[in-house]
Amino acid sequence: MAGLSWRIADEADIPAISDLQMRSIEELQKAFLTPDQIESSKKTMGLDRQLISDRTYFMIEGGGRLAGCGGWGRRATLFGGSHSAGRSDAFLDPDQDPARIRAMYASPDFARRGVGKLLLALGELAASEEGFSMLTLGSTLAGMPLYEAYGFREVSRVEDASGDGFNVPVITMTMPIDRSRAERTVTQSTGEATADTVLRLASARA
Numbered sequence: 001m002a003g004l005s006w007r008i009a010d011e012a013d014i015p016a017i018s019d020l021q022m023r024s025i026e027e028l029q030k031a032f033l034t035p036d037q038i039e040s041s042k043k044t045m046g047l048d049r050q051l052i053s054d055r056t057y058f059m060i061e062g063g064g065r066l067a068g069c070g071g072w073g074r075r076a077t078l079f080g081g082s083h084s085a086g087r088s089d090a091f092l093d094p095d096q097d098p099a100r101i102r103a104m105y106a107s108p109d110f111a112r113r114g115v116g117k118l119l120l121a122l123g124e125l126a127a128s129e130e131g132f133s134m135l136t137l138g139s140t141l142a143g144m145p146l147y148e149a150y151g152f153r154e155v156s157r158v159e160d161a162s163g164d165g166f167n168v169p170v171i172t173m174t175m176p177i178d179r180s181r182a183e184r185t186v187t188q189s190t191g192e193a194t195a196d197t198v199l200r201l202a203s204a205r206a
């Protein structure tokens, strides 16, 4: 969808992010998980404050409304919220490690309108700007169709990621960065020239 806009999330956005994430978790996973599994998935999903303080988390708006949020990581944590197990704040090496795509959520009101694709392209472009050449992520079942359509491929999966017997899988996926495609996607979705996007990403880093 054209007509979307983006900005870097800050601390003041946390209540709106939490609200959107919860609605997305509860609504958009219904086609993929049972109610018990959705409840269990909350252990491995949600708000990661580190992404906000790293300024690598994006807010997407459409028609003046919050349409989605998601980001990317230059740290080792692969998936989950601040409350999830298995976190590592260690910095990745762009020459050796894939950058992480993190905490992707569309508002149920904006599902299948290109929000997920724009979030991926922004993360891909930002990671490319910092020298990464690969991306990886830990996907929900609900996320897989988006990531497969974008070019990610499964490399492994954990069948019971929450560790509580409800068998909510997390699927590790990877793909090489395709910078020119990411640039085109951002421009088509937002109308913003690539030079301006790159400038705004750089000022988020400064």
Ligand SMILES: CC(C)(COP(=O)(O)OP(=O)(O)OC[C@H]1O[C@@H](n2cnc3c(N)ncnc32)[C@H](O)[C@@H]1OP(=O)(O)O)[C@@H](O)C(=O)NCCC(=O)NCCS
Pocket: 024, 025, 028, 029, 068, 103, 104, 105, 106, 107, 110, 111, 112, 113, 114, 115, 116, 117, 118, 138, 139, 140, 141, 142, 143, 144, 145, 146, 147, 149, 150
């Ligand atoms: C995964 C998620 C972020 C996708 O967001 P989205 O904005 O609806 O995705 P997009 O509109 O950008 O989809 C782009 C393409 O991906 C594919 N796709 C995305 N969601 C799909 C679905 N549910 N079924 C089939 N294909 C899908 C399609 O090819 C789609 O293009 P099309 O609509 O033109 O056919 C959203 O479903 C969501 O928030 N899910 C719940 C939370 C979650 O599981 N997040 C992932 C964490 S890893």
